[in-house]
Amino acid sequence: MSTIPSDRSGSPRGSGSSSELVAALAACRHAFITLAIASAIINVLYLTGSFYMLEVYDRVIPSRSLPTLVGLSLLAISLYAFQAVLDLLRSRMLVRIGRSLGQDLSIRVYNTISRLSLTTRSGGDGLQPMRDLDQVRGFLSGPGPIAFLDLPWLPFYVGICFIFHFWIGIASLVGVLFLVTLTILTDRFTKEPSREATGHAIKRNSLAEASRRNAEVLHAMGMNSRIASLWGEANVKYLEAQQRTSDISGGFGAISKVARMVLQSAMLGIGAYLVIRQEATGGVIIAASIIGGRALAPIDAAIANWKNFVASRQSWHRLTSLLALIPDFKSQMALSKPSKSFESEAVCVSPPGDRRVIVQDVTFRIEGGSALGIVGPSGGGKSCLARALVGVWNPVRGTVRIDGATLDQWVPEELGKHIGYLPQDVELLAGTIAQNISRFEAALDSEKVLAAAKLASVHELILKLPNGYETDIGENGSSLSAGQRQRIALARALYGDPFLVMLDEPNSNLDPEGDEALTRAILSVRARNGIAIVIAHRPSALAGVDQVMVVAQGRCQAIGPKEEVMAKMMRRPPPVAPPGGLRVVNEAASTSQS
CATH class of the missing domain: 1.20.1560.10 (ABC transporter type 1, transmembrane domain)
Known part of the structure; x- marks a missing residue:
């Protein structure tokens, strides 16, 4: 074997x-x-x-x-x-x-x-x-x-x-x-x-x-x-x-x-x-x-x-x-391509080298064909949770599973093929646009690159650049605008039809056209029985999801069907104006309005 x-x-x-x-x-x-x-x-x-x-x-x-x-x-x-x-x-x-x-x-x-x-x-x-x-x-x-x-x-x-x-x-x-x-x-x-x-x-x-x-x-x-x-x-x-x-x-x-x-x-x-x-x-x-x-x-x-x-x-x-x-690689049996479910079991997360627990006891399960939107106030631990869910950070407690297997049972290079990740701070590498979208694969598949670019609605934009897909973007994509970098990074996350697509603030630099492209991309992931997880402050990013989880103060405050959770958030009592004209805003209500 x-x-x-x-x-x-x-x-x-x-x-x-x-x-x-x-x-x-x-x-x-x-x-x-x-x-x-x-x-x-x-x-x-x-x-x-x-x-x-x-x-x-x-x-x-x-x-x-x-x-x-x-x-x-x-x-x-x-x-x-x-x-x-x-x-x-x-x-x-x-x-x-x-x-x-x-x-x-x-x-x-x-x-x-x-x-x-x-x-x-x-x-x-x-x-x-x-x-x-x-x-x-x-x-x-x-x-x-x-x-x-x-x-x-x-x-x-x-x-x-x-x-x-x-x-x-x-x-x-x-x-x-x-x-x-x-x-x-x-x-x-x-x-x-x-x-x-x-x-x-x-x-x-x-x-x-x-x-x-x-x-x-x-x-x-x-x-x-x-x-x-x-x-x-x-x-x-x-x-x-x-x-x-x-x-x-x-x-x-x-x-x-x-x-x-x-x-x-x-x-x-x-x-x-x-x-x-x-x-x-x-x-x-x-x-x-x-x-x-x-x-x-x-x-x-x-x-x-x-x-x-x-x-x-x-x-x-x-x-x-x-x-x-930092231990070296160890030999491990490769698992089959994931296709069924993704779950988090009582996951607790601390930043590397820090004893503070930022995320505590987050538990949920998503079946293939679903998309989960994660909302909540800034500093609530959403991005830390995202890093743990894709295996960037190791949870201090709890486990993350894909098709029942914990992430440490997967070969990292193989697992990476099944995960699309768009971080909050977009980073591109020096090279061509095609290389960045294809994740620098040695045997670049042009059909997959084109499919990912079109899915992210960035194909027409790329064709307008001087050398098209062969345009050298410089270090960290310095020759591109913030919106262009984000859409190319979205195409990179969608490359190869990964089973799990994690998008952290994917529309922070997008215009309305980009928001529509994001929604189409999320729906396409669901249509092929994949799973999408979207962290967002703007409601437009949640148009393609069917589940919503509210994360505040590092804990899951609510989770369920989107309409049900959003309705509960809207029914909460309005914020009270304290003396001096300042307003104390309820965290969940603030999130729903953002």
């Missing part, structure tokens, strides 16, 4: 004690083993220069043997060439490991970004998870991991220094311990400034994105300078934190470079002293200096890359927490 992935509740892919990031890297374990072997060979080949100098000073010069010099030189050149090839392969393997991580997790992180605001009260920069993935991938592809791969070979080089002479080994050991201490201090002192810099960067990017999306409002009401001031404050704090991080990292890096040169000079001095006392040869001086420098090189490189390492580590932790918070 074939299964289709679902993103409803369930454990993340690669569940267990390890995160998805660890699982993604574990898939590259053979590459890491190859890298470790290559690093071992390269670190042995790093001895080529020191031993070449040792042989030249201790054998070639005293013997004045030209053939020996030529032979040693050819051998050294061959080893250097082999080392260069391995080094190139090692760096390319790291680049490919980074690409593999990005390729394996990019879609997962994208889905997480798109679902984040539906699960939690997300704040700040919504694209930060993608930047975190790029940060981790960039670090893996850079020189940082090479430094860490070379670090385990420090005892090897220090041991060779001890073989040369005890005091040469002590000098190299002292240098290594000093630089290790610098590395620990670098990590300690850069952690907090780096975390602050990331927080200020998120705030700065969030303000910039909000300013871009609300450019018209900022310009029209003269708010640009005030928002720019807020952005400037966040930017200054970000730059200050970045400067502290760079100053600390750069300072310790400079100390490490000086310490490395001091150590090499000290080893030369110690070697010279040992030569004077005839406890070592001249070649040992040069070889020990080169090996001592090589022993410190990985630490020096690690300190130089510590800023990127700290940033990547923070990105790693953020991604791990985020992916654990």
Whole structure:
């Protein structure tokens, strides 16, 4: 039996004690083993220069043997060439490991970004998870991991220094311990400034994105300078934190470079002293200096890359927490196309990340071929209920069912084909009108697009545009009017004849002609045994419904046939005028008049 992935509740892919990031890297374990072997060979080949100098000073010069010099030189050149090839392969393997991580997790992180605001009260920069993935991938592809791969070979080089002479080994050991201490201090002192810099960067990017999306409002009401001031404050704090991080990292890096040169000079001095006392040869001086420098090189490189390492580590932790918070898809059996009923059982709704219950204990059932109008005062919870009914928000209690199956039993992509949703705030995506109406299906069905457009009475309007259905509407349909965007969004909701059509304030930007088109669309949904739910303030939007539910203060106040419920609302006592000429308006009566 074939299964289709679902993103409803369930454990993340690669569940267990390890995160998805660890699982993604574990898939590259053979590459890491190859890298470790290559690093071992390269670190042995790093001895080529020191031993070449040792042989030249201790054998070639005293013997004045030209053939020996030529032979040693050819051998050294061959080893250097082999080392260069391995080094190139090692760096390319790291680049490919980074690409593999990005390729394996990019879609997962994208889905997480798109679902984040539906699960939690997300704040700040919504694209930060993608930047975190790029940060981790960039670090893996850079020189940082090479430094860490070379670090385990420090005892090897220090041991060779001890073989040369005890005091040469002590000098190299002292240098290594000093630089290790610098590395620990670098990590300690850069952690907090780096975390602050990331927080200020998120705030700065969030303000910039909000300013871009609300450019018209900022310009029209003269708010640009005030928002720019807020952005400037966040930017200054970000730059200050970045400067502290760079100053600390750069300072310790400079100390490490000086310490490395001091150590090499000290080893030369110690070697010279040992030569004077005839406890070592001249070649040992040069070889020990080169090996001592090589022993410190990985630490020096690690300190130089510590800023990127700290940033990547923070990105790693953020991604791990985020992916654990929003589980990945799980395999689930696909259900058949819905055709019978839709029901809400004691549904209670809270906004993501908020403990306030906005909608409480809403229960109803609609059979195919019916349409339900939901009315009530503003702030009564109608839009929150709509989000729960289409599966955008998960109810805190209660269940929503289509043909008896709860929404979490449906595969999201499959369920989406059977739901048409027109939200209160219409959002269109950058692309053509045909792509937006067809929900960006890869295999666009022109007949379905035309049918949906005609049903929404937007076909003639589209034909008048410069490129018709191939007109690029820009980001969020910026090239269209509010009414045009709403009617195209209505056509998108009707595309493919979905079983459930949820329309939240569908006529807020429509003219009388649009109201008539809306009524025809609702009646067509009912005629094909579908279900329509319409949230409205204007009575004209309810012309095509046969059932009405009144929602006020988050609760269902009344539900039943439209004529019966509306008649009860009209029979309620008129509002009383209090002193001062103000009128206290009954919520349900106000709704019926709107």
